[in-house]
Amino acid sequence: MITLVLGGARSGKSAYAEKIIEDLGGGTYLATSRVWDAEMAERVQIHQARRNDLWHTIEEPVAIHDIIANTDKPLLADCLTLWLSNLMEMEADIDQETEQLCRALKMAKQDIVLVSNEVGLGIVPDNALARKFRDLAGKINQTVAQTADRVIFVAAGLPLIMKE
Amino acid sequence: MITLVLGGARSGKSAYAEKIIEDLGGGTYLATSRVWDAEMAERVQIHQARRNDLWHTIEEPVAIHDIIANTDKPLLADCLTLWLSNLMEMEADIDQETEQLCRALKMAKQDIVLVSNEVGLGIVPDNALARKFRDLAGKINQTVAQTADRVIFVAAGLPLIMKE
Amino acid sequence: MITLVLGGARSGKSAYAEKIIEDLGGGTYLATSRVWDAEMAERVQIHQARRNDLWHTIEEPVAIHDIIANTDKPLLADCLTLWLSNLMEMEADIDQETEQLCRALKMAKQDIVLVSNEVGLGIVPDNALARKFRDLAGKINQTVAQTADRVIFVAAGLPLIMKE
Numbered sequence: 001m002i003t004l005v006l007g008g009a010r011s012g013k014s015a016y017a018e019k020i021i022e023d024l025g026g027g028t029y030l031a032t033s034r035v036w037d038a039e040m041a042e043r044v045q046i047h048q049a050r051r052n053d054l055w056h057t058i059e060e061p062v063a064i065h066d067i068i069a070n071t072d073k074p075l076l077a078d079c080l081t082l083w084l085s086n087l088m089e090m091e092a093d094i095d096q097e098t099e100q101l102c103r104a105l106k107m108a109k110q111d112i113v114l115v116s117n118e119v120g121l122g123i124v125p126d127n128a129l130a131r132k133f134r135d136l137a138g139k140i141n142q143t144v145a146q147t148a149d150r151v152i153f154v155a156a157g158l159p160l161i162m163k164e
Numbered sequence: 165m166i167t168l169v170l171g172g173a174r175s176g177k178s179a180y181a182e183k184i185i186e187d188l189g190g191g192t193y194l195a196t197s198r199v200w201d202a203e204m205a206e207r208v209q210i211h212q213a214r215r216n217d218l219w220h221t222i223e224e225p226v227a228i229h230d231i232i233a234n235t236d237k238p239l240l241a242d243c244l245t246l247w248l249s250n251l252m253e254m255e256a257d258i259d260q261e262t263e264q265l266c267r268a269l270k271m272a273k274q275d276i277v278l279v280s281n282e283v284g285l286g287i288v289p290d291n292a293l294a295r296k297f298r299d300l301a302g303k304i305n306q307t308v309a310q311t312a313d314r315v316i317f318v319a320a321g322l323p324l325i326m327k328e
Numbered sequence: 329m330i331t332l333v334l335g336g337a338r339s340g341k342s343a344y345a346e347k348i349i350e351d352l353g354g355g356t357y358l359a360t361s362r363v364w365d366a367e368m369a370e371r372v373q374i375h376q377a378r379r380n381d382l383w384h385t386i387e388e389p390v391a392i393h394d395i396i397a398n399t400d401k402p403l404l405a406d407c408l409t410l411w412l413s414n415l416m417e418m419e420a421d422i423d424q425e426t427e428q429l430c431r432a433l434k435m436a437k438q439d440i441v442l443v444s445n446e447v448g449l450g451i452v453p454d455n456a457l458a459r460k461f462r463d464l465a466g467k468i469n470q471t472v473a474q475t476a477d478r479v480i481f482v483a484a485g486l487p488l489i490m491k492e
Contacts, residue, residue, distance in 0.1 A: 119449065306338070
């Protein structure tokens with residue numbers, strides 16, 4: 001089963017997603033984050049401290065589809081929004097990468113949970129890059145939501161089932 | 165039936181709203197957007213490319229109520245947020261315009277779908293105009309939601325029924 | 329019963345929360361806002377104009393837990409987001425204050441409604457203070473949501489039950 005967990009910053013979406021995999025006995029934690037400053041380092045540390053020996057961590061900023069194809073345990077990919085950042089930095093073809101991800105999801109045998117940020121519910125950002133980012137993030141969420149068997153929106157740590 | 169479709173940027177709200185009217189056999193597409201730059205032109209083109217011959221397009225940045233009163237086919241107004249931008253630019257009386265819109269909605273014989281952005285779920289914007297905009301957008305959404313028979317929140321292309 | 333009412337700017341969350349207490353015959357209105365400029369003054373006035381003689385208003389920017397412990401009528405605290413602003417300005421220990429609030433909520437005999445903003449659904453803010461604020465606001469919402477018996481998300485004036 002493919003699950004997309006959507007939510008805002010500090011919505012509890014990662015903890016909620018981790019719980020799904022832990023209830024399955026644990027699995028692979030695929031971290032897409034690149035640690036580029038102290039703030040990010042602290043954030044990563046908070047996430048790591050929460051995870052226990054139910055988890056095997058893989059750091060992969062870009063090729064999520066490869067990890068999906070080459071592992072067989074339940075997998076949590078956290079998160080698609082940072083994955084998009086990494087792709088944009090590389091000037092990758094986002095549509096193609098998203099398609100590749102969805103193809104891997106459809107062929108996956110293991111349970112997969114993907115975490116993603118909803119970033120489009122504020123005022124239009126002043127700068128063009130931020131606007132482009134939120135457009136692409138929204139498109140990725142739509143495409144992955146279509147592929148997913150289940151979509152859950154999390155706010156204040158509480159789930160709202162949007163698709164199942 | 166009057167339907168309000170709410171959502172963030174790139175949430176799939178327009179496509180969702182279009183589907184409602186297409187399921188009724190098509191109708192009038194009321195575009196409130198003013199094309200003021202290349203980014204906007206591209207956005208309009210994406211929307212247009214998706215629509216087919218089920219649609220008759222009318223461009224009207226301000227007088228939505230007039231179009232509602234003078235057409236009889238199912239109508240999609242996309243979107244109230246750009247309509248508000250246009251009204252603010254003209255220094256129009258927003259309360260009065262909203263009232264006029266709601267009066268037209270109540271008297272309408274045809275099915276109507278209105279699309280609007282939810283813009284109030286981010287951090288308080290730095291500049292006063294953006295704060296005023298999101299206040300007014302929120303008020304319009306509340307008022308139109310009260311008049312509507314059905315309100316649907318869309319995220320990642322998926323609907324969440326808020327009123328029906 | 330402890331109720332958390334979450335929503336964006338101008339979502340109708342305060343009016344919705346007030347209605348809950350008014351349906352109980354009215355009670356204490358705990359205003360956490362500090363009036364620091366004309367915009368804020370206007371905002372407070374709009375809120376006050378809506379409230380009637382069912383209400384007894386107390387202004388307390390910080391010690392919500394004290395007011396909870398020392399009153400016995402139904403109470404509306406509006407809002408936790410401004411409360412957080414006040415705490416940050418004082419450089420208070422936010423975790424400790426949140427814990428103190430939750431302890432008071434658990435011991436409360438009266439019905440309590442708390443209003444809070446969801447601020448994490450936009451683009452990552454440019455400035456570090458805004459990022460810290462939205463992180464803390466998200467954490468407070470999660471913690472209070474866990475303590476609450478009922479959590480309601482409000483958009484366009486309409487409720488979405490997230491916990492009950």
